[in-house]
Amino acid sequence: xxxxxxxxxxxxxxxxxxxxxxxxxxxxxxxxxxxxxxxxxxxxxxxxxxxxxxxxxxxxxxxxxxxxxxxxxxxxxxxxxxxxxxxxxxxxxxxxxxxxxxxxxxxxxxxxxxxxxxxxxxxxxxxxxxxxxxxxxxxxxxxxxxxxxxxxxxxxxxxxxxxxxxxxxxxxxxxxxxxxxxxxxxxxxxxxxxxxxxxxxxxxxxxxxxxxxxxxxxxxxxxxxxxxxxxxxxxxxxxx
Amino acid sequence: xxxxxxxxxxxxxxxxxxxxxxxxxxxxxxxxxxxxxxxxxxxxxxxxxxxxxxxxxxxxxxxxxxxxxxxxxxxxxxxxxxxxxxxxxxxxxxxxxxxxxxxxxxxxxxxxxxxxxxxxxxxxxxxxxxxxxxxxxxxxxxxxxxxxxxxxxxxxxxxxxxxxxxxxxxxxxxxxxxxxxxxxxxxxxxxxxxxxxxxxxxxxxxxxxxxxxxxxxxxxxxxxxxxxxxxxxxxxxxxx
Numbered sequence: 001x002x003x004x005x006x007x008x009x010x011x012x013x014x015x016x017x018x019x020x021x022x023x024x025x026x027x028x029x030x031x032x033x034x035x036x037x038x039x040x041x042x043x044x045x046x047x048x049x050x051x052x053x054x055x056x057x058x059x060x061x062x063x064x065x066x067x068x069x070x071x072x073x074x075x076x077x078x079x080x081x082x083x084x085x086x087x088x089x090x091x092x093x094x095x096x097x098x099x100x101x102x103x104x105x106x107x108x109x110x111x112x113x114x115x116x117x118x119x120x121x122x123x124x125x126x127x128x129x130x131x132x133x134x135x136x137x138x139x140x141x142x143x144x145x146x147x148x149x150x151x152x153x154x155x156x157x158x159x160x161x162x163x164x165x166x167x168x169x170x171x172x173x174x175x176x177x178x179x180x181x182x183x184x185x186x187x188x189x190x191x192x193x194x195x196x197x198x199x200x201x202x203x204x205x206x207x208x209x210x211x212x213x214x215x216x217x218x219x220x221x222x223x224x225x226x227x228x229x230x231x232x233x234x235x236x237x238x239x240x
Numbered sequence: 241x242x243x244x245x246x247x248x249x250x251x252x253x254x255x256x257x258x259x260x261x262x263x264x265x266x267x268x269x270x271x272x273x274x275x276x277x278x279x280x281x282x283x284x285x286x287x288x289x290x291x292x293x294x295x296x297x298x299x300x301x302x303x304x305x306x307x308x309x310x311x312x313x314x315x316x317x318x319x320x321x322x323x324x325x326x327x328x329x330x331x332x333x334x335x336x337x338x339x340x341x342x343x344x345x346x347x348x349x350x351x352x353x354x355x356x357x358x359x360x361x362x363x364x365x366x367x368x369x370x371x372x373x374x375x376x377x378x379x380x381x382x383x384x385x386x387x388x389x390x391x392x393x394x395x396x397x398x399x400x401x402x403x404x405x406x407x408x409x410x411x412x413x414x415x416x417x418x419x420x421x422x423x424x425x426x427x428x429x430x431x432x433x434x435x436x437x438x439x440x441x442x443x444x445x446x447x448x449x450x451x452x453x454x455x456x457x458x459x460x461x462x463x464x465x466x467x468x469x470x471x472x473x474x475x476x477x478x479x480x
Contacts, residue, residue, distance in 0.1 A: 008287075016276045021264045024286065028258050034411045036256040039288035046264065047248075048279035079315055171274045172478070238412070 009040050009233055010081030012072055012098070012106075014047035015065070015088040016170055019200030019222060021046070022207060023087035026226035032236040040233050043081055045072045053090040054132030066094045070101040077102045085109075085229050089139075089198045089221055090132045110198075112228045113221040114142045117194045120219070126151045126192025128161055128183055129199045139198055151192045157183065161202075169201040177209045184215055194219050249280050249473055250321030252312055252338070252346075254287035255305070255328040256410055259440030259462060261286070262447060263327035266466035272476040280473050283321055285312045293330040294372030306334045310341040317342045325349075325469050329379075329438045329461055330372045350438075352468045353461040354382045357434045360459070366391045366432025368401055368423055369439045379438055391432045397423065401442075409441040417449045424455055434459050 013020030024042060033039050051063035069091060073084055084106040086092065092110050099106045117125050125148055127139045134152055143150040153161060161183060168175050180202075187195045195218045197203050203222035206212070212220075230237055249267075253260030264284060273279050291303035309331060313324055324346040326332065332350050339346045357365050365388055367379045374392055383390040393401060401423060408415050420442075427435045435458045437443050443462035446452070452460075470477055 008285075014276070014279075014281065017279045017282075018265075018268050021261055021268060024261045024264070024284075025258075028261060029412070035406075036254070036292070036410055037289045039254075039257045041254065041288055042257075042284075042286040044264075044282075044284035044286060045248075046282040046284060048281055049277045052276070075319055079319065166275075170276055172269070 007041065007082045008043040008076075008080060009229060010073070010076030010079075010084040010104070011042055011044040012069060012076065012084055012086040013044050014050055015053060015069075015086075015091050016201055017046050017048040018169070018204055019087055020044060022204050023085075023200070023222055023226055026223055027229055030223075030226055030238055031230050032238045040230065040235055043076055043079055045076060047072055053088070053093070054130045057090070057093055057132035057136055065091065066097055069094060069098050073098050073102045073106070077104050083107065083232060085225060087200050087222055087225055089200060090130045092138055093132065093136045107225065107228060107232060109221050109225045110138055110142045113196055113198065113219060113224045114139065114146050114148065116219050116224045117196065118146050118148060120194055122148065122194030124149050124151055124191050124193050126187030126190060126195040127198045128153065128187065128195065128202055130165060131158060131162055133198055134158065139196065151187060151190050153186065157186045161199075164205065165199055165201045169205055175205040175209070177211060180205060180209060180211055181215070184218060188217075193217065197221055247281065247322045248283040248316075248320055249469060250313070250316030250319075250324040250344070251282055251284040252309055252316065252324055252326040253284050254290055255293060255309075255326075255331050256441055257286050257288040258409070258444055259327055260284060262444050263325075263440070263462055263466055266463055267469055270463075270466055270478055271470050272478045280470065280475055283316055283319055285316060287312055293328070293333070294370045297330070297333055297372035297376055305331065306337055309334060309338050313338050313342045313346070317344050323347065323472060325465060327440050327462055327465055329440060330370045332378055333372065333376045347465065347468060347472060349461050349465045350378055350382045353436055353438070353459060353464045354379070354386050354388065356459050356464045357436065358386050358388060360434055362388065362434030364389050364391055364431050364433050366427030366430060366435040367438045368393065368427065368435065368442055370405060371398060371402055373438055374398065379436065391427060391430050393423075393426065393430075397426045404445065405439055405441045409445055415445040415449070417451060420445060420449060420451055421455070424458060428457070433457065437461055
């Protein structure tokens with residue numbers, strides 16, 4: 001008995017590895033499914049040793065992550081993936097280059113997240129992200145395309161964001177809810193009417209600390225990408 | 241700048257899809273790592289639409305999951321994986337066939353779990369698993385190989401195990417801690433001195449409900465495989 005050749009969603013992952021796993025979990029939890037076979041097939045390249053994205057964008061390292069990511073994209077395409085997703089905001093600096101390396105679509109987490117903010121009628125979007133994403137102005141460029149304005153943290157707040165991402169989450173150490181809430185409040189003080197978790201490591205902390213209900217103005221880029229992935233693959237979102 | 245070709249651990253997943261994600265998460269949490277690049281590279285085939293394993297083993301369905309799994313194994317081997325793991329006990333009915341389809345090793349979750357029980361000086365191992373695993377006597381065969389005896393649930397208890405696996409966990413519905421504890425107590429009443437979570441869906445519930453500390457005699461097959469995967473890949477286990 002031979003089954004039809006499966007089509008997979010290709011996940012360009014490992015940047016970081018835990019965010020990749022949370023992305024998969026979100027896709028499963030948000031899919032309308034009552035048995036294994038109702039779920040999406042995902043082929044996940046959780047490639048942890050890809051060189052650090054932020055260090056390269058900031059010029060602190062000459063090791064480019066692009067070559068590994070482009071090669072992973074090609075491997076996933078060859079293995080039969082119908083489209084690709086990249087659950088990492090910082091790596092979207094390379095979105096166009098990776099997209100050019102393959103003939104299947106690569107969804108854009110930045111575009112989907114900014115669209116989600118626009119859908120909530122937000123005008124001024126506060127961005128919590130790595131120094132790499134901020135320096136590359138990845139969200140700023142996309143916000144302008146949608147007629148929205150973008151609010152970046154002041155240098156002291158940005159330093160705190162990086163300390164949470166690199167010093168804690170990537171290091172497997174805990175983050176406290178009040179540290180995250182303090183970041184959200186700083187962005188509100190700066191006039192943000194939506195706050196983007198524009199680094200998937202922050203999504204991990206936000207989710208672990210169950211901060212969603214208390215902060216409805218926070219738009220999680222990882223969850224936004226998970227929802228879009230389900231829809232793009234032709235599956236339904238779970239309603240309850 | 242070109243990086244060395246990465247070696248991946250190949251994860252034959254999707255059986256079921258959530259257990260696969262929990263396996264990845266366990267590997268990340270149990271690895272001694274302080275930055276992304278300290279982690280294992282994993283190539284994860286989360287192939288949800290593979291036909292149900294238990295239904296095939298029980299003769300309720302003619303759709304064999306073997307062909308998909310063997311093809312996935314070959315695809316992972318071609319993509320450069322150094323060895324394979326299959327985070328599903330029921331599917332280990334096909335272990336030998338999948339192993340014969342590739343020239344890289346496929347770790348055996350049943351063998352690793354029984355070894356872990358032997359390492360705890362257990363003699364009578366209670367098995368909580370799908371009806372497929374029970375009917376195939378997958379754990380019984382392995383226990384005899386290590387000189388241990390195997391305790392299977394009575395029919396009423398086994399019916400409850402299946403209702404938790406299929407009616408709840410695979411359906412995305414909650415399980416209560418006292419339901420799990422009742423299963424553990426039944427196996428203790430039958431004289432088990434170690435209780436194996438011999439279905440990775442039960443591992444998901446056990447983990448979600450944080451039952452580990454209260455039930456030190458429970459040996460989780462999924463966690464055992466995660467630990468072995470880290471060691472086999474040459475990485476260190478996190479000590480704290």
